[in-house]
Amino acid sequence: GDNRSSSRSSADLVAYKNINDLPPPREMMIQIDQKNEAVLLPINGSMVPFHVAFIRTVTSQQDTNRTCYIRIIFNVPGTPFSSHDPNSVKFQGSIYLKEASFRSKDPRHSSEVVQSIKALRRQVVARESERAERAT
Amino acid sequence: MADGHQFNNITLGGRGGTNTGQMKIYSEGILWRRQGGGKLIEVDKSDIMGVTWMKVPRTNQLGVQIKDGLFYKFTGFRDQDVASLTTFFQNTFGIIVEEKQLSVTGRNWGEVDLNGNMLAFMVGSKQAFEVSLADVAQTQLQGKNDVILEFHVDDTTGANEKDSLMEMSFHIPNSNTQFIGDENHP
Numbered sequence: 336g337d338n339r340s341s342s343r344s345s346a347d348l349v350a351y352k353n354i355n356d357l358p359p360p361r362e363m364m365i366q367i368d369q370k371n372e373a374v375l376l377p378i379n380g381s382m383v384p385f386h387v388a389f390i391r392t393v394t395s396q397q398d399t400n401r402t403c404y405i406r407i408i409f410n411v412p413g414t415p416f417s418s419h420d421p422n423s424v425k426f427q428g429s430i431y432l433k434e435a436s437f438r439s440k441d442p443r444h445s446s447e448v449v450q451s452i453k454a455l456r457r458q459v460v461a462r463e464s465e466r467a468e469r470a471t
Numbered sequence: 472m473a474d475g476h477q478f479n480n481i482t483l484g485g486r487g488g489t490n491t492g493q494m495k496i497y498s499e500g501i502l503w504r505r506q507g508g509g510k511l512i513e514v515d516k517s518d519i520m521g522v523t524w525m526k527v528p529r530t531n532q533l534g535v536q537i538k539d540g541l542f543y544k545f546t547g548f549r550d551q552d553v554a555s556l557t558t559f560f561q562n563t564f565g566i567i568v569e570e571k572q573l574s575v576t577g578r579n580w581g582e583v584d585l586n587g588n589m590l591a592f593m594v595g596s597k598q599a600f601e602v603s604l605a606d607v608a609q610t611q612l613q614g615k616n617d618v619i620l621e622f623h624v625d626d627t628t629g630a631n632e633k634d635s636l637m638e639m640s641f642h643i644p645n646s647n648t649q650f651i652g653d654e655n656h657p
Contacts (some may be wrong), residue, residue: 350577357528357575363488363632373577377632380484380544381527383600386577405634409579411642429580431642432592433617437634438624444633 348372348463350386357384364444365405365437367451372459374407374452376435385409385432387456388463395439395449403445406436407452474498476556483512484532484544486606486622488632494545496556498563501535503545512543516564520587524553525571525598534571540588542603572597583641590620602639616643 350373351357358368363377367387374390375382389410396404411431439445475497482489483503492505500516514537523534531548533556548556560566574581574597581594591601602620611619619640 348577351575354526354528354573354575360528364634376636377488377634378600378636379486379602379606380482380489381600384575384577385579389577389579404637412644427644427646428648429644430583430592430647431644432579432639433642434619434638434640435636436638438637439634441633 348386348388350384357382364439364441365448367448367455369451369455372455374455376407376437378435387452388459390452390456393449393452393456395445397442401442403439403442404436405439405445405448406434408434476552476559478548478552481545481547483510484546486603487635489546491547496559503543514543519564519566521569522560522564522566523569523571524557525573527573536587541605542587542589542601574599602636613640616645617641618643 350368350371356371358366358375360382363380363382365377366375366382367373368375368384371384372387373384374387375384377383390407391410392408394406396406398404409432411433439448475495478494478496480491481494481503482491483505490505490510492503492510494504495502498516500519501512501514503512505511514535518538519535520538521534521536523536525532525534527546530546531550531553533545533548535543535545537543557568560568574594576594578594578599581592581599584591584593585604588604589601590604592599602622606622607620608623609621611621613619617640619638621638622636624635624637
């Protein structure tokens, strides 16, 4: 929303404030929650949210058996374009989830996932960098 | 009757997705039976190492850790079930139930906790997710700072999830001191 302070860094972005704000559990598959700017990943029988701003890239691949692979790479310190991120200083000593790869049974779903994560990410990153620029 | 509690629509979570079934928690232990037959989980009270509660979206999750290191997660308990079962576990099994909290902030940085067979990713003392090391086929060190976990791919039974986790990696910056000299961690 627009009531957020412009002085915060992107590290302060939060996907959900309350547990019950998460979308109702559906099928165990990657879901995108546009409203909360979150990507939900099925990990060990639970849907685990990640804010889209912390995702760096997402790709998909299809092998000869029409099995699809979705690969999500997150921001970690020390990668290009993230060195200025106050994150890495603020949370020094943290361990980062860097990558999660999934095998998908549904080629159409997997290309939709990749497209919508990319679009949502672009939108959020553009907004955040604009906000950061205005703040300086 | 006084001996035990029975619940319908309790899902067992884990690798391969979830299954719904019926659960009985009684003086001898815990019993879960998959709806329509098939899988049966029976835990004798003497094999229960620890029990946890966690609030998850719209419901509650019961975690049961057993002696061989396995950790079962049962979801679908109402708030009032939590209260009565906590008393039951304490009085009947002599087990104090531990409360865990779920992180939903969406951050990808935090701490890694190893407990028995479980690797938990914690964000600010709350748990974001956990995976069972029993599901890990291989671990690899990439460069100096990255640890890759490759998971077993289950092509056979029970897998009712559309997207299955195959691999995940953690980045451990040099500034992290948690795993220096820790033999449990590659």
